[in-house]
Amino acid sequence: MRYNINHPTFISFLEKISNNIITSVNVSDYFGLSSEQKLTVLYTVFSLVKNVAKLKTNLNEPELKAFITLLWKKNEEIENYELAEVLNDIIINFDKINEVSSKIIKKAPVKRIKKTDDDQSK
Numbered sequence: 001m002r003y004n005i006n007h008p009t010f011i012s013f014l015e016k017i018s019n020n021i022i023t024s025v026n027v028s029d030y031f032g033l034s035s036e037q038k039l040t041v042l043y044t045v046f047s048l049v050k051n052v053a054k055l056k057t058n059l060n061e062p063e064l065k066a067f068i069t070l071l072w073k074k075n076e077e078i079e080n081y082e083l084a085e086v087l088n089d090i091i092i093n094f095d096k097i098n099e100v101s102s103k104i105i106k107k108a109p110v111k112r113i114k115k116t117d118d119d120q121s122k
Helices: 008-024 035-056 061-077 081-092 094-102 117-121
Strands: none
Touching: 008 035, 008 061, 008 081, 035 061, 035 081, 035 094, 061 081, 061 094, 081 094
């Protein structure tokens, strides 16, 4: 799909996503985090971007990666370097993070106990 990345509506959409990420995830101390904590932040931000992008558009993996690249460049332009670095790390580790996010965690089935008349009389 082709998008006009210079259109004011698209730029506004990128800004809304950036603001959503900043308000939802604390990226201000990203440079000082350990590698495990960075992975948690990367996964959280990737999930937010993927879910917001899924609401507005239907992007496949290469388009999602390109979208995150646009988001990264936009945040560098407005000098939001912490979020730009998070997005850059997502691009670098895109395959790994996308694989983790696509796995579905199945919960163990819940066993229901039926109450009998004897249980209710006690």
